[in-house]
Amino acid sequence: MSRRGATLVAASVLILVLALVGSIMPVPYVALMPGPTTNTLGTNEKGEPLIKIEGRQTYPGSGHLNFTTVTYRGGPGSRIDLFSALKGWIDGDIAIVPEETIFPKNESRKDVDEQNTRQMRDSQESAEAAALHEMGIKVDTQVTVDSAQKGLPADGKLQPGDEIIAVDGTKMTTVAQVTESMSKRKPGDSVEVTVKRGGKDQKIPLTTVASTDGKKRAVVGVLLSDQYKFPFKIDISVGDIGGPSAGLMFSLAIIDKLTPGPLTAGKFIAGTGTITANGVVGPIGGIQQKMIAARRAGATIFLTPKDNCADAKAARPDGLRLVKTDTLKTALAAINAINSGKGDVPAC
Template structure:
């Protein structure tokens, strides 16, 4: 065998060995891919209405208001190999991101799933509140205890699920009100928290403690984590299965507005979109915008509602045939859709955002 043939043989073997090693070498990256989309005006996987409203007249709708999702491969429980990561970097429809982008350090995959589920639940409630605020339908709030910190003043006295009604006799209706009233005390001061538990009101006396790591040692705490919960005048059920995260908020709100108002908001168009929503109707940015655009266009969407802070990335990844409409607020998104259907008004674009 000639020296040239030997060299080629050795080189081929080395390439094969390296390829084999690469295919087996796990790397701390995650591949993001276009996920399924769901029409908020349609049905879920069980054939039930994705959004169901009881106790209030609803109106027929048509067309699509799809929320979009991102799926992934990899993670601490099953890392991708080097070859898969390299292939992903070359594909335009996927993104390869560091593992901690999806799985923060010191959090298990189970904890990430739990957090995503919590975010979806909160997103649905915020979407309901935003829609009713947009329609000027009165709603009220209540302050519930989400958790109690071990070893803190409230431990063993206040329970998760308690509704906080007052602090030192002053009625409270929001988390910020409770926080402000407690903040008026000093560590070591007595504070009385009135709660509703199992339908009964109780007054609970606590002694405030200093917030850990507070250099001045003057900021008080009682050791409870609170959440605002809304009391709606009728029932709204949103059923999306095991999908998590907060990014469908805008589309949920639009669907609720559509169902509660005469006429089809979409005018029969296939509209998709994404964005978090606050109870006041502000739209926030999300992750995976490129993959969501691809998923929407594949499903048939011709219009995509895009949070302002995602516009730059969306413009660089916009598929042919998909119009990007900037959505800053729920009210603005409703007006933009009306304008798409011939009503007066401007249609904000992502260009120049």
């Protein structure tokens, strides 16, 4: 065999070996892809209204207020191969991100799924509170213990389900108030927490310790959550979808259902964004894939969190108008301005 022929054979063998290795070599990356979009004004997988409201007059809507999702492939136990990662880097619809972006170190896939479920639950409650707050409907709050961290002062003293009534005699109704109160204390300080447990108030003395996050904060080792007491029942059912990024769209849909006339004027509006109980819209991940999913579904308007605007503008699909949102109030104003043709519509 000639030298040239031998070189070609060797090169072919090398390419084949590299191809085989690339097809089986797992890499610590995750592929993010456009996921399903769901109309919050429509029905869920069971054919029931995605948002049901009982105890208050509701009104029919029209059009779309879609929340968007991202699906992923890869992660611990099912890593993508090298070739899939390379293909994703080339494909404009797919984002290849480090595995830790989705699965933080020392957290299993189950841990991440459970966290996403909690985030969806919390986002729904925040969305309900934000919608009613925007409409001027009073919502009472209370602080509830989710869990106590083992080995820290609250362990064995504060229990899941305890309602925090007061800290050192000062009434508490939100987690933010508890956090502010604790920020004034130093490690080693004593603190008396009043809780309601089993219908009875109990005063529980605790001694704070230093946090382990390097910030030298005084902590007792308890995870708290705000619980809302709504004046009527709102039920949001989205199946096994997780994460907090549908909050804004839930709030808009609730307001649409509780007010006469369709908010969308029949338009196909999609969007994303976390939301707080006082209506502040926060950034999310996977903005590019969510825009693609929205446009494929037929959306022409996309409500975009202010802090995602730079990335969204750089990857905006043709035919999709980006509307910058920082609060529920500005999102409502923008939609009304689009429908009426009057007023400013903030753009990314």
